[in-house]
Amino acid sequence: SQTIHQWPATLVQPVGSPLSLECTVEGTSNPNLYWYRQAAGRGLQLLFYSVGIGQISSEVPQNLSASRPQDRQFILSSKKLLLSDSGFYLCACRDIKRYDEQFFGPGTRLTVL
Amino acid sequence: KQEVTQIPAALSVPEGENLVLNCSFTDSAIYNLQWFRQDPGKGLTSLLLIQSSQREQTSGRLNASLDKSSGRSTLYIAASQPGDSATYLCAAYNYGQNFVFGPGTRLSVLP
Numbered sequence: 001s002q003t004i005h006q007w008p009a010t011l012v013q014p015v016g017s018p019l020s021l022e023c024t025v026e027g028t029s030n031p032n033l034y035w036y037r038q039a040a041g042r043g044l045q046l047l048f049y050s051v052g053i054g055q056i057s058s059e060v061p062q063n064l065s066a067s068r069p070q071d072r073q074f075i076l077s078s079k080k081l082l083l084s085d086s087g088f089y090l091c092a093c094r095d096i097k098r099y100d101e102q103f104f105g106p107g108t109r110l111t112v113l
Numbered sequence: 114k115q116e117v118t119q120i121p122a123a124l125s126v127p128e129g130e131n132l133v134l135n136c137s138f139t140d141s142a143i144y145n146l147q148w149f150r151q152d153p154g155k156g157l158t159s160l161l162l163i164q165s166s167q168r169e170q171t172s173g174r175l176n177a178s179l180d181k182s183s184g185r186s187t188l189y190i191a192a193s194q195p196g197d198s199a200t201y202l203c204a205a206y207n208y209g210q211n212f213v214f215g216p217g218t219r220l221s222v223l224p
Binding site for chain 1: 144145147149154155156157158159162164202204206208211212214215216217
């Protein structure tokens with residue numbers, strides 16, 4: 001079965017600094033990959049998804065971007081963080097071999113000060 | 114556009130009770146419905162996935178049902194334990210679209 005790794009686990013960054021969060025997937029090939037954000041007391045918000053290398057779709061306009069340089073690597077970035085970027089960031093994959101079941105990584109807690 | 118709601122938003126029960134969590138969706142043409150558990154500060158753990166052709170799935174003390182015609186799914190937890198305390202989320206998947214998550218039900222099982 002697949003395993004999703006995310007790092008770092010926690011991150012505290014000043015406003016205006018850059019961001020790079022990494023997600024890697026093991027145990028599957030050519031997965032659909034997703035970045036979600038979960039703000040305090042709010043539901044899951046889909047930020048980006050990718051169906052293949054170099055293919056990124058954005059769901060919400062914002063100052064974040066995503067890239068998929070390798071089949072099982074998904075990166076979330078920002079050039080200049082805003083206070084509103086604080087939240088819990090989750091990477092997920094969809095396994096088409098298991099009836100499109102979705103699996104999540106452990107998440108990254110980002111605090112922007 | 115698919116919308117998913119969950120009732121109640123929070124639930125507190127004594128240990129040993131059987132309980133039901135509800136999930137409603139607006140578009141009945143779903144491909145599957147998935148239930149997750151989330152512990153504080155952690156990622157989501159997949160509990161059960163029900164395909165559109167199925168009516169229920171069971172795993173241990175958990176049983177999830179799906180009624181597409183009424184736009185409802187329920188998660189039944191038997192003989193609840195303090196370790197079941199967590200937030201439970203459901204997500205509906207329509208083929209070719211993205212998952213739509215409900216807001217979750219926060220469950221507390223009191224010893």
